[in-house]
Amino acid sequence: xxxxxxxxxFTLAIFSLILFHSLALNAASEYLISYRYVIKDATxxxxxxxxxxxxxxxxxxxxxxxxxxxxTNASLKKIISKNKEKFIDxxxxxxxxxxxxxxxxxxxxxxxxxxxxxxxxxxxDFNDNFAKISPLK
Amino acid sequence: MKFSLLLLSLLSMSACxxxxxxxxxxxxxxIPPVKTETVDTPNETTxxxxxxxxxxxxxxxxxxxxxxxxxxxxxxxxSVVGQGVAPMNTTSPAxxxxxxxxxxxxxxxxxxxEKVKGVNVDGQDLVKxxxxxxxxxxxxxxxxxxxANIVETTFKDGLCEVEMEITLSHSQFSH
Numbered sequence: 001x002x003x004x005x006x007x008x009x010f011t012l013a014i015f016s017l018i019l020f021h022s023l024a025l026n027a028a029s030e031y032l033i034s035y036r037y038v039i040k041d042a043t044x045x046x047x048x049x050x051x052x053x054x055x056x057x058x059x060x061x062x063x064x065x066x067x068x069x070x071x072t073n074a075s076l077k078k079i080i081s082k083n084k085e086k087f088i089d090x091x092x093x094x095x096x097x098x099x100x101x102x103x104x105x106x107x108x109x110x111x112x113x114x115x116x117x118x119x120x121x122x123x124x125d126f127n128d129n130f131a132k133i134s135p136l137k
Numbered sequence: 138m139k140f141s142l143l144l145l146s147l148l149s150m151s152a153c154x155x156x157x158x159x160x161x162x163x164x165x166x167x168i169p170p171v172k173t174e175t176v177d178t179p180n181e182t183t184x185x186x187x188x189x190x191x192x193x194x195x196x197x198x199x200x201x202x203x204x205x206x207x208x209x210x211x212x213x214x215x216s217v218v219g220q221g222v223a224p225m226n227t228t229s230p231a232x233x234x235x236x237x238x239x240x241x242x243x244x245x246x247x248x249x250x251e252k253v254k255g256v257n258v259d260g261q262d263l264v265k266x267x268x269x270x271x272x273x274x275x276x277x278x279x280x281x282x283x284x285a286n287i288v289e290t291t292f293k294d295g296l297c298e299v300e301m302e303i304t305l306s307h308s309q310f311s312h
Binding site: 043 | 220221222223224235236237239240242243244246247250251271272273274275276277278279280281282283284285
């Protein structure tokens with residue numbers, strides 16, 4: 001036969017477990033995102049969007065967030081690929097580094113433009129129908 | 138007779154006191170700006186002399202360099218049109234449009250960077266036996282642009298044009 005104290009600790013443990021799981025499901029995660037694309041002679045040559053879960057905690061405060069529609073239990077990669085145009089427009093608004101070089105050799109021109117978003121930590125809040133993505137600074 | 142002699146001597150003395158160039162200088166002062174005059178020199182040779190009055194002004198730098206471009210109460214709007222073309226190996230017109238738009242956007246960003254930050258230009262010409270063998274011009278720009286807005290996008294005959302605007306305000310650069 002269990003004592004009252006023992007039962008109390010058991011129920012407390014159960015409740016704390018449920019609470020932890022519910023928090024973990026809706027908890028904010030941090031992701032590292034970088035983006036780079038290359039234009040050669042006015043034609044898109046290469047485009048790279050890299051998304052990875054941060055392995056250590058990022059410092060900074062969130063700003064300029066974006067809401068993307070999301071299915072339940074969908075990963076960030078899937079959410080972004082579903083709303084790619086919207087997300088890339090948003091990345092442009094955040095600011096991209098521009099590198100441009102043009103070489104004119106005997107009146108023949110060759111140009112290269114590289115636009116880069118350096119690896120930035122984003123805080124992502126997953127909810128039932130949407131994900132809130134905001135960079136940390 | 139005595140009186141006339143005295144008068145003549147007085148005149149000659151005054152002429153000597155003023156010197157040989159005095160008459161000449163007096164004449165210069167009378168001549169209006171930009172005028173050709175014939176002057177008899179003491180050696181009795183006639184030369185054409187051009188006189189021009191030049192007003193000297195203190196040397197100052199152009200006003201544009203002194204005045205600040207960005208004023209606190211007046212934001213500056215920069216508008217550019219970027220161009221891009223679709224690659225040859227696209228699977229659909231929609232893909233061609235999307236890729237061309239991406240290229241045009243990057244071009245518009247580059248134009249904004251060039252306008253705001255300026256362009257580095259480096260040129261090199263190789264001349265051999267008095268002939269240009271190789272002429273090279275390299276331009277480059279490096280910048281960070283944010284908060285630029287796409288105003289209009291047009292796609293015609295495989296060419297995509299993106300009109301982009303950015304507003305620069307004094308407060309963005311003051312801190």
